[in-house]
Amino acid sequence: MQWATLVAAALFAKDVAAQGSMLRFACSQLVVERTDPLVNPGMKYTPHLHQIVGGNSFNVTMDPNNDPSALSTCTSCTxxxxxxxxxxxxxxxxxxxxxxxRVPQVGNGGPEGKxxxxxxxxVYYIPSGKVTAFKKGFRMLAGSATNTDASKVNKGNICNRCWTSTSEANFVGAQPCSGSDTVDIPADPKCKMIRQTIIFPSCWNGKDLDSPDHQSHVAYGSGVGAGGGGSCPTTHPVKLPQIMYELMWNITNFSDKSIWPTDGSKPFVYSMNLGGPAAHGDYVFGWExxxxQKAMDNGCAENRACPKAGLTVQTPAVYNACTKKQQAPEAVDGWLSAMPVGDAAMKA
Structure with a gap:
């Protein structure tokens, strides 16, 4: 079985390579706080907690007229x-x-390396043929933070996987959002990790850098899953690199069912205090x-330096050191008496 899944994963990588090499790289946590400059600009203590990665110019408002690549002095990405x-x-x-x-996280392993x-x-940027890179000021949202209906989510784009190995390097399953992957968060003692995948739309209307719902200016193509997105609809004809987030939640220390809730509530929830259907991801473009565009045009791959595009890489020690103080200060680590919603969270 393991050999079969490795072969499937390798075929996925080969299919992507046939379309054009993909970027696949790590981003460490910049800050964990209740801000959301895309959905709730200017607000501190937003309705739910987020983990933010990337450039350290991240702030409560993120004025779209400001360029993160010019304002950030470091990035928590490779x-x-x-x-x-x-x-x-x-x-x-x-x-x-x-x-x-809060469930701890680890970097991902798999056939492409740890x-x-x-x-x-x-983060993945997956091209499919000739693609147009995002423009300065571009931003978008995938998923809905208030959704509770799994049938409203395309499992091929947003999903969770029960990872039965205690090591992220021991690959489990086939390509992302396939097979037994579910929209709901798995609740099974056999799961030692949960891999969450969020795939963004890869088609753009070619005009708007954002939209009121942060979604209407983009659209999913004909493809499903992490294959580059497929052909684009006439309403959104510009092909973008397909962005995919992959998260490894390590639940090994919580797999003992004797400590799970007995009142019918879920043992694992996202910070909206909701399950998998509410999974979502936010993106604000900030490449220098x-x-x-040069990286996509020159076949830059994985997390390696790419001189043709002028891409250089940082060591983990350097990108791990790029952090930011909370702009909405509250306790987010250790045992909490309640989910961080409403007033500032309190230790249990």
Missing amino acids: FTQDKSNYWTAVMFFHHKNGSYI LINNGGLD GDSL
Whole structure:
């Protein structure tokens, strides 16, 4: 079985390579806080907690007229030229005594090699033929933070995987968002990790850098999953690199069912205090100059330096050191008496 899944994963990588090499790199946590400059600009203590990675110019407002690549002095991502910001909700374990704790994260392994993260997530830019890189000021949102209906989510784009190995390097399953992957967060003692995948739309209307709902200016193509997105609809004819977030939530210390809630509530929830259907990801473009376009045009791959595009890479020690103080200060680590919503969170 393991050999079969490795072959499937290798075929996925080969299919992507046939379309054009993909970037795949680590981004460590810049900060974990309740801000969301895309959906709730200017607000501190937003409705739920986010983990943010990328350039350190991230702030509560993120004025679209400002260029993160010019304002950031460091980035928590592998590529020096990438000052973009990427963020997602946080996963919590809910103990039967009512307290909550943030689930730790690890870098991803797999056939393409291990990525080293201090929390955070892994980012992919997957081309499919000739693609147009995002423009300065571009931003978008995938998923809905209020959704509770799994049938409203395309499992081929947003999913969770039960990872039965205690090591992220021991590959489990086939390509992302396929097979037994689910929209709902797995709740099975056999799961030692949960791999979350969020795939963004790869088609753009060619005009708007954003839209009121942060989604209407982009669209998913004909493809499903992490294959580059497929052909684009006439309403959104410009092909973008397909962005994918991959997160490894390590639930090994919480796989003992005796500590799970007995009142029917879920043991694992995202920071909206909701399950998998509410998974979402936010993106604000911030690559320097035309470096991303050059990376796509020159077949830059994985997390390696690419002289043709002027891409340089940082060591984990350097990108891990790029952090930022909370702009909405509150306790987010250790056992909490309640989910961080409403007033500032309190220790249990």
